[in-house]
Amino acid sequence: MTIIYTEALSKMYGNKQAVSDLSLEVQSGEIYGFIGPNGAGKSTTIRMLLQLAKPTSGRISLFGRDAGRPSAELRRRIGYLPSEIRLYERWTGMESLAFTARAYGLKLDTTDYRQQAAMLNLDLGKRIKSYSLGNRKKLGLIQSLLHSPELLILDEPTSGLDPLIQHKLIDLLKQQREAGMTLFFSTHVLSEVERLCDRVAMIRDGRLLRVESVAALVGGKRHVFRVRFADDQDRTDELGLHDFAAETIVKDGIHQFTIDGPPGPVLQRLGRYEILDLTVERPTLEESFMRDYKEGEK
Numbered sequence: 001m002t003i004i005y006t007e008a009l010s011k012m013y014g015n016k017q018a019v020s021d022l023s024l025e026v027q028s029g030e031i032y033g034f035i036g037p038n039g040a041g042k043s044t045t046i047r048m049l050l051q052l053a054k055p056t057s058g059r060i061s062l063f064g065r066d067a068g069r070p071s072a073e074l075r076r077r078i079g080y081l082p083s084e085i086r087l088y089e090r091w092t093g094m095e096s097l098a099f100t101a102r103a104y105g106l107k108l109d110t111t112d113y114r115q116q117a118a119m120l121n122l123d124l125g126k127r128i129k130s131y132s133l134g135n136r137k138k139l140g141l142i143q144s145l146l147h148s149p150e151l152l153i154l155d156e157p158t159s160g161l162d163p164l165i166q167h168k169l170i171d172l173l174k175q176q177r178e179a180g181m182t183l184f185f186s187t188h189v190l191s192e193v194e195r196l197c198d199r200v201a202m203i204r205d206g207r208l209l210r211v212e213s214v215a216a217l218v219g220g221k222r223h224v225f226r227v228r229f230a231d232d233q234d235r236t237d238e239l240g241l242h243d244f245a246a247e248t249i250v251k252d253g254i255h256q257f258t259i260d261g262p263p264g265p266v267l268q269r270l271g272r273y274e275i276l277d278l279t280v281e282r283p284t285l286e287e288s289f290m291r292d293y294k295e296g297e298k
């Protein structure tokens with residue numbers, strides 16, 4: 001089932017095109033990453049999905065239903081962790097959760113908050129004003145899960161957090177996915193996408209550059225070669241590397257290039273030379289990502 005569907009979604013702020021012609025589909029049970037630099041249009045897209053901002057044009061449907069107008073019923077099926085969480089400083093974590101539970105007409109004890117707080121190592125007895133940024137995020141996340149939403153939307157969930165806390169949050173998110181939840185989150189942290197996501201959409205200047213499965217991005221047929229010859233000569237032309245790779249970077253005698261197929265044909269050509277070092281690796285997500293970004297610029 002398609003949980004999020006947008007068709008040619010656009011948002012203008014005055015003359016500023018924040019989001020442009022964005023079409024996305026997120027399937028049930030997916031962890032879908034939405035990645036792009038600052039100002040790319042991630043938060044604006046999320047705000048439109050949550051019916052907090054009105055699209056200038058285009059269409060959104062959620063859970064297979066038109067989501068053009070604010071609807072309490074739809075909002076109840078969605079959890080949201082904003083990038084900046086507003087909390088009532090004088091309350092304890094527990095009081096804050098109890099308030100949110102009441103707003104949803106739930107009894108706090110019937111929710112999973114205890115187990116989640118234990119998993120995240122969060123002391124709910126302390127006042128929020130004493131909470132670090134990490135603890136605020138943890139509380140925000142538990143709060144966003146209280147009503148067991150089918151879709152959880154997170155805006156930069158781990159931004160500014162130390163790696164230990166990032167891991168804990170990611171573990172909790174993975175657990176939610178295993179329980180059947182769909183997750184859509186924005187980030188500019190590539191390692192987070194690699195650890196957590198099934199698919200990733202890359203966005204820049206409000207435009208969708210590409211949607212790709214993370215497995216294909218880090219795996220696929222691409223191979224990154226790093227070759228050091230016995231001398232410092234540039235052998236790009238001699239080897240005919242243009243036949244295989246769009247670009248070869250030659251630095252300190254090392255030739256680095258990425259090809260789109262199996263390594264055999266390149267290895268055959270290299271066999272004629274004296275080689276000091278050779279590595280052939282799958283590209284990291286970062287390499288694939290940067291390459292796609294460069295291609296998007298053309």
Ligand SMILES: Nc1ncnc2c1ncn2[C@@H]1O[C@H](COP(=O)(O)OP(=O)(O)OP(=O)(O)O)[C@@H](O)[C@H]1O
Pocket residue numbers: 013016017018036037038039040041042043044045
């Ligand atoms: N309320 C607003 N009024 C005017 N311009 C806005 C408004 N909200 C966003 N913009 C502009 O729209 C563009 C997209 O902003 P958005 O916040 O969606 O990007 P983002 O990808 O979430 O970036 P960041 O990671 O910095 O939050 C930016 O140029 C931003 O300045």
